[in-house]
Structure formats: C-alpha cells, structure tokens
Amino acid sequence: MGRSPSVHAYRFGHESSGPAGEWAVEWKLKRNCSLAPRQLLGFYSVLCALSLAVASFFWWYGARMVMPFAWVELVAVGVAMLVYARHAADNEFIALRDDRLTVELASGSRVERVEFQPQWVRVEPQAGDGSLVELSGQGRRIAVGRYVRPELRPQLADELRTALRHSRLGGPFGAQ
Structure with a gap:
C-alpha cells in the first residue's frame, strides 16, 4: 500500500521519503557566515597585494619601518581570518529515520556523533x-x-518532539 504525502511542515527540518520508502526528517543547522572560506582567501589576497604595494611605495621613498609593520599587520589579519575560516563550516546535522536518530556536531576539524533509538529520546531545554x-x-x-x-x-524543540512522536507511530505518512 502506498503512503500519502505528509501534512507536516517544518521550519528548520526537511521531510523526505527514501527510495526504499524509508521516512526521514533532516535538520541542517549551520553558522551564519557572510563569507565562505574561499571568498575569504580571495579577499585576503587582495588585501595583502594592496597593503604590500603601499608599503613598498613608502619603503622605496625612504620610510623603511613601514614594511615591517605591514608584514606584522598582514600576519595578524591572516591569523584572525584563519581562525574564522576554520569555524565557518561548523554545523549541526540531525537525521531522524525510521529506526534511529543521528546527531552530528562539527566544530572545526572535530566531529561528534551520537545515535539514539527514537522511542527512547527525550527533548528538553538544557x-x-x-x-x-x-x-x-x-x-x-x-x-x-x-x-x-x-x-x-x-x-x-517542538519540531524534534513532533517528528519523534510521528516516528514512533510509523512516520507521519502512516502505515496504510
């Protein structure tokens, strides 16, 4: 018997049905970043070229201390941008499938993964x-x-509770 479409709308999650008819809801929560790491690299390259061009001009005309300060500035900005870029892709991925709830937290190069059986999960504010x-x-x-x-x-939290409740009942499509 086929499944009818879901009537549940999620603000943060996305509901789907896999090729084998497996019901799933996925939440991809990401950091709000104005610049992707690749864009940041392009911006930093332009900043370096411009700063070194100005420093070279003044160095050529005898202001020898401008160049060391330009390098110190570029290194400091580069370190700050590296820290930013390292965490620009941080995210939380939550996937609820018929038989498991998987949570992955990515922070920098570290990924923490926890799996639960949906029928035993509690959702509450910390x-x-x-x-x-x-x-x-x-x-x-x-x-x-x-x-x-x-x-x-x-x-x-309400979305997670609703999805878990429907998972316990065989998915929101209902076994028909």
Whole structure:
C-alpha cells in the first residue's frame, strides 16, 4: 500500500521519503557566515597585494619601518581570518529515520556523533527559555541548536518532539 504525502511542515527540518520508502526528517543547522572560506582567501589576497604595494611605495621613498609593520599587520589579519575560516563550516546535522536518530556536531576539524533509538529520546531545554535543546536517552545526551536564534529554539524543540512522536507511530505518512 502506498503512503500519502505528509501534512507536516517544518521550519528548520526537511521531510523526505527514501527510495526504499524509508521516512526521514533532516535538520541542517549551520553558522551564519557572510563569507565562505574561499571568498575569504580571495579577499585576503587582495588585501595583502594592496597593503604590500603601499608599503613598498613608502619603503622605496625612504620610510623603511613601514614594511615591517605591514608584514606584522598582514600576519595578524591572516591569523584572525584563519581562525574564522576554520569555524565557518561548523554545523549541526540531525537525521531522524525510521529506526534511529543521528546527531552530528562539527566544530572545526572535530566531529561528534551520537545515535539514539527514537522511542527512547527525550527533548528538553538544557537550562531554560532560549537555552540549547538537549536530546537524551540510553545514557547519552547532546545539546543542539547553537546556530538557531535563542528565541526560536523552543520551536526547534517542538519540531524534534513532533517528528519523534510521528516516528514512533510509523512516520507521519502512516502505515496504510
């Protein structure tokens, strides 16, 4: 028997049905970055060329101390941009499939992954209104929602609860 389309709309998540008819909801929560790492590299290259051109002009006309200060400035800005670029791709990925809830937190080069059985997962605020959303069960816990505005975290928690509830009932499509 076929499944009918879902009537559930998610603000943060995306609902889908896999090729084998497997129901899934996925949340991809990312840091809000104005520049991608590649764009940042291009900007930094232009900044270096311009700064060194100006420093070279003054060095040529006898202001010898301009060049060392230009290099110190470029190194400091480069280190700051490297720190920014390292965390520009930080994200939280939450996937709820028929038989498991998978949470992956990527921060820099570190990735933390936790899997739960959906029927045992509790969703609750970590401390109070606006705090991170804590997923717990089977002796494990993980906090999510870092990249969601604090006033919208309760809505994320409600989405997770709704999806988990429907997962326990065989998915929102309903077994027909």
